[in-house]
Amino acid sequence: MPLGTLERSAPPMFKQGPSALSRLLLYSALALFLMVADARFQITGALRQVVAAVLYPVQWVMLQPVQFIAQGSGYFQSLQTAQDDADAARKQMALMSQRSMQTEQLMQENARLRQLLDLRARLETPAQAAQVLYDTADPYTRRVVVDQGQVAGVELGSPVLDEKGVLGQVTRVHPFVSEVTLLIDRDQAIPVLNLRTGVRGVAYGDPVAGHGGGMELRFMPSSADIQEGDLLTTSGVDGLYPPGLPVAKVVRVERRADSAFARIYCVPIAEVQGARHVMLLKPMTEPLSKLPEPVSPPPGKKVNSK
Template identity: 70%
Template sequence: MPPGTLERTAPSLFRHGPSPRARLLLYAALALFLMVADARFRVTEPLRNAVATVLYPLQWLMLQPVQFISQGAERLQSLEQAQHERDSAQQALVQLAQRAGQAEQLLSENTQLRELLALRERITTPARAAQVLYDTPDAYTRRVVVDQGQLAGVAPGSPVMDARGVLGQVTRVHPALSEVTLLIDRDQAIPVLNVRTGARSVAYGDPVAAHGGGMELRFTPGNTDVQEGDLLATSGIDGVYPPGLPVARVVHVERRADSTFARIYCEPLAQMQGARHVMLLEPVAAALPELPPPEPAAGQKKRVQSTPAAEAAAKGGRR
């Protein structure tokens, strides 16, 4: 047998290592020694730091998906919360706008009511307050409906005015409602008096005028002293409107050589569109006391109606 082929290692029969129990005891003693040494002398601290430094990139890389998912969930939650807060803020703004509009409307109504009350103090004619409900659906007339009617004692022909001036006249009365024809209606007319000159005239409604309707003084001679800016008030000669109520103001005077009468356009002082609170006055004729019957003149005998009893008494007396 060649010398290089001889096995130089010990046979398996002579290769006996420590037994498993001995290894367990050895490893347990080593672990206990390392634990005590680490607790007392911190001999494994450099090794732990080195291992942590080596494993940190791997830990960071493994934590990125978790952090990404967590941050995405937080962002979605914050976005939903922001949207909810935005919706709540918009609702609060809408409510504040509604309250502001209501407050402004109440302030305007309060101002109008105060003006009406002050106007009521200046007017001696009996009156009652009313509220405008809506405009009539008829497109060819200019009328509004108020919430006072026959049950409240409203009579046809009652003048209607707001805090600025005469608004119109009650033309139809229902049990709980009344229709008011505005002064700018084409069939409405009102006797007026020029406050500056004292000249009397009649103002007619002109629904096709600018700014939603106006009035016109018709059949006025061209040489009449009328100027732009003149104030027109009720004359009181019709027995309906009390005298001195403001009606309109002259805005344009047109005199033409080919016409005998002047074209005088007026603008009503009352709020013809959008009026909410008005005052219903009693007609002047209804407020006047009834005149007693005329007494016979002195020396004039009263005529006595003849009756059958009186004729019989007269015949008996003659006998």
């Protein structure tokens, strides 16, 4: 019998293993179970950190051509553009010098008021510098990745600032990098204070406002004294952000008769779309283990309950 007429594959009765459809259903069920378990119990947190640590050298190598091209394009700027940037920098330096003198005078006045009111002086918040590497790949969130992580002492929930104001908050920490959720993310909220009126509120991220995203001051009554141009700063009531940091500016106020609350749209002070260098602050909240223990009265001495 010619060899070409022989069947080269094994007969169906000798085939072993599950079918392709059975394996597809099994792997799909396993993947769904792992996603639900990770969302509820965070079982892959340690694995995610290990993978991030392993992939960090690859990410660093892949970013080098991008940084080289960016540096090359900046090197070949025209002389006129460099002179314009220098003039703008001088003007900004003069303006910052004037504001610094005013701030020093206000700080002295505040120090005298604290002494009169017998308030303790505010402690300076420790901070460290970081550089923005890239935006995250998730199109439904507004997050960036910075080049500082657990090795550098970054803590979860650390406030992030640029040279103009609050940029966001650290929401995920890896060994060498950290993820920062920007103020314009829909899941981000920050307690604010109206610098003109002293009224407190909460500003939420609004990624669809405008072209680059904005913020919305919610749950403010229609009769609230708020105007376009009001500056919103951190109130400090959450125990996380230091008070007095610039957050946003009110750009539009809509008061409707069919609603008890006003629609207040704001724009962040910080450069949420183009920040390159940022500062990571230590969270103000202290662990309960560091709080002083209550002093018990000496034995035999009665405590006056009045």
